[in-house]
Amino acid sequence: MRLVFMGNSIEEWGTAVAVAFATAVLMYTARYLLIHRLAQVAERSETRVDDWFLRLLRATYTIFILILALYLGSLMLEFPRKYELWLWRVAVSAMLIQAAIWADTAVRAWRGRYRQAAMGTESVASAASTAIIDFLLRLVVWVVFMLMILDNLGFNITTLVASLGIGGIAVALAVQNILGDLLASLSIVLDKPFVVGDFIIVGEQLGTVEYIGLKTTRLRGLGGDQVIFSNGDILKARILNQTRMFTRRAAFILRVHYATDPAKLEAIPPMIKAIIEAHEQTASFERAHLMQLAEWSLNFEVVYWIKSPDYFVFMDTQQSILLAVLRGLKERGIEVAYPARMIMRDPFDCIEGAAPLHSPASNKREGT
The missing domain is CATH 2.30.30.60 (SH3 type barrels.)
Incomplete structure (x- = not known):
C-alpha cells in the first residue's frame, strides 16, 4: 500500500527532505568557508571591499538559510495553488528581510569607517550628525523593505504610501527651517x-x-x-x-621721497629681493616694482610668500623684513616719504608785529 500525505508519497517527501537538507548543508558550508577565507584576506589587505563582504556574510543568518533550503525542497512536492503561493510569499519575505539586514549592516559599516577616518578631527557635534545620517539611512532601508514585504504578502500598500507621502509633506512644511x-x-x-x-x-x-x-x-x-x-x-x-592655507601671501607698499636720485631708486628692488630671499621664513620672492608716481611719494609695491600660514609667523616675518628694508634705505641715504600739507594764514588774523601775508615766513609746513 502506497502511503500518501498531503497529496505526495513518502518517497516524494523523502526526496524533498533530502534536497532541503543538502541545500542547507551546502549553503552553510559555503558561508563558513567564505567567511574563513575572507577573514584571512582582510587581515593582509588594506582595501575595504573584502571587509564589507565579510561583514555581509557574517550577517547572513542561519534561519534564512533554512527557510530557503525548505522552499527549494518544497519544489519537489505537489501542493494546491494556494499553498504554493504562500510558500513563495514566505520565501520571498525571508529573502527581503535578509536583504534589509545586509543593507543595514552596510550602513553601519559605512558609519564605522567614516568615524574611523575622521578620528582626531571629528567633534562631538559631528559625531551626533553622523549618527543622525546613520539613523535616517537605516530608517529608509527598513521602511522600504517593510513596504515591499507587505506588498509581497498581498496587502494593498498604495493608500499607506500615499498617507506617508502626505504626512511627510505636511511635516516638512511645518519644520522646513529646522530641516x-x-x-x-x-x-x-x-x-x-x-x-x-x-x-x-x-x-x-x-x-x-x-x-x-x-x-x-x-x-x-x-x-x-x-x-x-x-x-x-x-x-x-x-x-x-584661513587654516587650510599652505603658504601666506604678503604684500606692502614702500613710499620713497620724490627727491631720491634715480640711481638709488633702481637699487631698491634688488635690495628688497635680497632681504626677502635671505629670510628663513619666506617661501619665494614674487616681485618689487616702482608702480606709481603718487601725489607726494614714489610708491614701490612688494609681494612675496611666507612658508607658514600661521598669522603670528606672518607678522613676525613681515616685521623683520620691514626693519631690514628700513636699515637698507638708511645705509643708502634714501628717505621714506610722508604726507605734508601747506597751511596759509588768513590776512584778517594778522596782528601787529606778524609777518606780512606775502612774506615766506608766513608759510608754515606741518607734517601729518
Whole structure:
C-alpha cells in the first residue's frame, strides 16, 4: 500500500527532505568557508571591499538559510495553488528581510569607517550628525523593505504610501527651517568645508570654529565673543578658511621721497629681493616694482610668500623684513616719504608785529 500525505508519497517527501537538507548543508558550508577565507584576506589587505563582504556574510543568518533550503525542497512536492503561493510569499519575505539586514549592516559599516577616518578631527557635534545620517539611512532601508514585504504578502500598500507621502509633506512644511539647518549640518559633516578648530572668515565675521551642531555653528571671535550662525546661513555665505592655507601671501607698499636720485631708486628692488630671499621664513620672492608716481611719494609695491600660514609667523616675518628694508634705505641715504600739507594764514588774523601775508615766513609746513 502506497502511503500518501498531503497529496505526495513518502518517497516524494523523502526526496524533498533530502534536497532541503543538502541545500542547507551546502549553503552553510559555503558561508563558513567564505567567511574563513575572507577573514584571512582582510587581515593582509588594506582595501575595504573584502571587509564589507565579510561583514555581509557574517550577517547572513542561519534561519534564512533554512527557510530557503525548505522552499527549494518544497519544489519537489505537489501542493494546491494556494499553498504554493504562500510558500513563495514566505520565501520571498525571508529573502527581503535578509536583504534589509545586509543593507543595514552596510550602513553601519559605512558609519564605522567614516568615524574611523575622521578620528582626531571629528567633534562631538559631528559625531551626533553622523549618527543622525546613520539613523535616517537605516530608517529608509527598513521602511522600504517593510513596504515591499507587505506588498509581497498581498496587502494593498498604495493608500499607506500615499498617507506617508502626505504626512511627510505636511511635516516638512511645518519644520522646513529646522530641516534646512539639519541638512546643512549634514552637508558640513560630509563635505567638510571647515572643522572644529579652523579659523574662518564668513562675511564680516571671523573667528575660530568652536562648535558644529545640528542647527547652528559657533565661532569664537578675536575679541572673545561667540558668533553664532545657523547652518543654512553659513553655507549660503562665502567662507574663507584661513587654516587650510599652505603658504601666506604678503604684500606692502614702500613710499620713497620724490627727491631720491634715480640711481638709488633702481637699487631698491634688488635690495628688497635680497632681504626677502635671505629670510628663513619666506617661501619665494614674487616681485618689487616702482608702480606709481603718487601725489607726494614714489610708491614701490612688494609681494612675496611666507612658508607658514600661521598669522603670528606672518607678522613676525613681515616685521623683520620691514626693519631690514628700513636699515637698507638708511645705509643708502634714501628717505621714506610722508604726507605734508601747506597751511596759509588768513590776512584778517594778522596782528601787529606778524609777518606780512606775502612774506615766506608766513608759510608754515606741518607734517601729518
